[in-house]
Amino acid sequence: MMNVREYFDSLLDEMDLDELFELEDQLLEMYYNDDGSFEKYMESHNVDLSMKDEELNETYLTLWVWDMDGDC
Numbered sequence: 001m002m003n004v005r006e007y008f009d010s011l012l013d014e015m016d017l018d019e020l021f022e023l024e025d026q027l028l029e030m031y032y033n034d035d036g037s038f039e040k041y042m043e044s045h046n047v048d049l050s051m052k053d054e055e056l057n058e059t060y061l062t063l064w065v066w067d068m069d070g071d072c
Helices: 004-011 017-033 037-044 058-067
Strands: none
Touching: 004 017, 004 058, 017 037, 017 058
């Protein structure tokens, strides 16, 4: 399993940056829709949403959402 950031890093070899940014935007929208589609997508792509950055004591999911929202 990998964390959210590792997942997006792994896509850099498969997609150009515009495609990757578009996917991230789509996934953030799914996350905020809170209908379970985000979790299902991530599970199907072997992403563990509960993994924590021990140094920051936050999940990688929380850090990704903050990054996407521009809060960090």
